Amino acid sequence: MDVDQLDVAYIAIGAKRVLDRSALGYSKMPFQGEWAYVQACIDQAERLGREWQACSKVFPGRWCYEVAEPFGMAFGRHLLAGGSLDQAACILDRIIATAMKTTSA
Secondary structure, three states, X not given: OOOOHHHHHHHHHHHHHHHHHOOXXXXXXXXXOHHHHHHHHHOOHHHHXXXXXXHOOOOOOOHHHHHHHHHHHHHHHXXXXXXXXXXXXXXXXXXXXXXXXXXXX
16 A cells, blocks of 8 residues: 555654654653654554545545644654554544544534
8 A cells, every 4th residue: 555645744744743842852752763753653654544545535624634743743742651652543543533523514
């Protein structure tokens, strides 16, 4: 499956925004620097692509703005708090559900 480059970009934008706003110093990151942190976030782009394929016919909004960037922020925040990678699906599901509710009205 091809990874949507806009998903990658917007996940990274969200993750970087959270990192820049965090009080966590680079030396205290649960990763070996910014690169590894952003990579852990954008590694989830294929998962976003699969979810997009599943709901693209009914998704009422702009995926990059309403799912990819918020996912980058939420997953990034989760990782910076010491959360595990295996929570990505749950975080993504919540974001999609919220986007479906708020943009369908």
